[in-house]
Amino acid sequence: MVDDLAARFEHTVASEARIEPRDWMPDGYRRTLIRQIAQHAHSEIIGMQPEGNWISRAPSLRRKAILLAKVQDEAGHGLYLYAATETLGADRGELTEKLIDGKQKYSSIFNYPTLTFADMGVIGWLVDGAAICNQVPLCRTSYGPYARAMIRICKEESFHQRQGYELLMTMMRGTQAQRDMVQDAVDRWWWPSLMMFGPPDEESSNTEQSMAWRIKRNTNDELRQKYVDMSMPQAAKLGVTFPDPELKWNPERGHHDFGQPDWEEFWQVVGGHGPCNSQRVAHRRKAHEDGAWVREAAAAHAAKARRSQEGVA
Amino acid sequence: MSTSWPLWEVFVRGKRGLNHVHVGSLHAPDAEMAVRNARDVYTRRNEGVSIWVVPAEAITASSPDEKDPFFEPSGDKVYRHPTFYAIPEDVPHL
Numbered sequence: 001m002v003d004d005l006a007a008r009f010e011h012t013v014a015s016e017a018r019i020e021p022r023d024w025m026p027d028g029y030r031r032t033l034i035r036q037i038a039q040h041a042h043s044e045i046i047g048m049q050p051e052g053n054w055i056s057r058a059p060s061l062r063r064k065a066i067l068l069a070k071v072q073d074e075a076g077h078g079l080y081l082y083a084a085t086e087t088l089g090a091d092r093g094e095l096t097e098k099l100i101d102g103k104q105k106y107s108s109i110f111n112y113p114t115l116t117f118a119d120m121g122v123i124g125w126l127v128d129g130a131a132i133c134n135q136v137p138l139c140r141t142s143y144g145p146y147a148r149a150m151i152r153i154c155k156e157e158s159f160h161q162r163q164g165y166e167l168l169m170t171m172m173r174g175t176q177a178q179r180d181m182v183q184d185a186v187d188r189w190w191w192p193s194l195m196m197f198g199p200p201d202e203e204s205s206n207t208e209q210s211m212a213w214r215i216k217r218n219t220n221d222e223l224r225q226k227y228v229d230m231s232m233p234q235a236a237k238l239g240v241t242f243p244d245p246e247l248k249w250n251p252e253r254g255h256h257d258f259g260q261p262d263w264e265e266f267w268q269v270v271g272g273h274g275p276c277n278s279q280r281v282a283h284r285r286k287a288h289e290d291g292a293w294v295r296e297a298a299a300a301h302a303a304k305a306r307r308s309q310e311g312v313a
Numbered sequence: 314m315s316t317s318w319p320l321w322e323v324f325v326r327g328k329r330g331l332n333h334v335h336v337g338s339l340h341a342p343d344a345e346m347a348v349r350n351a352r353d354v355y356t357r358r359n360e361g362v363s364i365w366v367v368p369a370e371a372i373t374a375s376s377p378d379e380k381d382p383f384f385e386p387s388g389d390k391v392y393r394h395p396t397f398y399a400i401p402e403d404v405p406h407l
Contacts, residue, residue, distance in 0.1 A: 022377035072357070079354050083338045086320065092340065149337070299317040302343035
């Protein structure tokens with residue numbers, strides 16, 4: 001019986017059809033998806049903080065409105081993704097508890113500080129650019145609700161990246177101090193952006209099974225290469241350089257060669273020892289705990305309204 | 314928290330003339346808040362002109378199985394499709 005179900009699952013995945021919530025699926029598939037989607041949801045929610053940092057200090061009303069809209073989108077993306085995990089039987093409240101207890105991870109990029117307003121531009125261009133590279137193939141991931149969430153997210157990410165690049169173009173047309181600020185931000189965010197694709201393929205423990213299940217569609221190194229190739233002409237047009245002496249076009253491969261990020265640093269940050277890990281989680285915990293009375297009050301109000309309606313009826 | 318806030322399924326009508334389509338789900342304490350939250354989560358860019366929210370537990374669904382015998386009655390009735398009927402090519406408007 002289980003063999004039968006497993007065969008049908010394999011067939012559905014192999015034929016590029018989607019697995020839907022009530023289909024039979026292997027436990028490992030369900031577990032992997034919950035872990036991956038929750039991690040992605042947590043990243044969106046924690047990702048609100050580095051940019052939220054600058055909302056009150058945006059240099060103009062225009063930039064402030066843009067930043068607000070972007071951070072609001074990130075909250076929305078987190079919610080699409082938490083909703084997708086719930087179709088797999090996860091509980092959003094429990095996932096939030098796991099995040100603030102440090103039992104589940106989020107993208108290590110958000111553990112770096114945002115030191116200047118140029119960081120808002122570079123996050124949009126490079127960090128969201130890397131996110132898009134990761135996310136576009138996930139629009140074809142084998143689990144239906146995840147794929148649909150990713151389609152919505154990718155549509156909205158395009159605004160995020162473009163506003164960032166536009167912000168940087170504006171600064172590059174400004175004073176020398178502003179141009180230096182942009183280059184400094186690029187220097188700080190380049191390597192962490194490359195780390196967003198995860199460890200090299202030979203060290204990525206989950207890749208093989210996830211590719212077989214078509215949860216993941218490309219390896220970490222494939223996506224990293226694609227990202228470097230895409231970013232180079234954008235940097236040239238902007239007038240900035242990336243802090244990598246090994247970075248150059250290789251006509252034989254038809255790709256850019258590039259150096260490796262400091263993977264030691266990556267594992268340190270993943271392990272909780274990045275510049276802002278404890279601050280990010282503490283802030284999320286405080287927001288969650290400070291909001292408890294609102295959740296309780298809304299539930300009490302709804303219960304009271306229901307009772308009085310039943311009383312009338 | 315999510316144990317006390319029920320789950321709602323959200324349906325959005327993209328524009329007049331189209332059906333409401335399922336877009337996702339969310340938690341909210343009551344129907345009114347569910348509609349407000351759905352507006353903020355699912356229609357930030359003019360994706361809709363009308364929203365329905367339905368308590369997830371109120372939905373009754375058929376089995377998800379593609380080969381479900383439930384759908385079998387329509388499988389062998391090819392005569393329900395216009396292409397079942399051979400009509401000479403020179404008969405117009407048919």
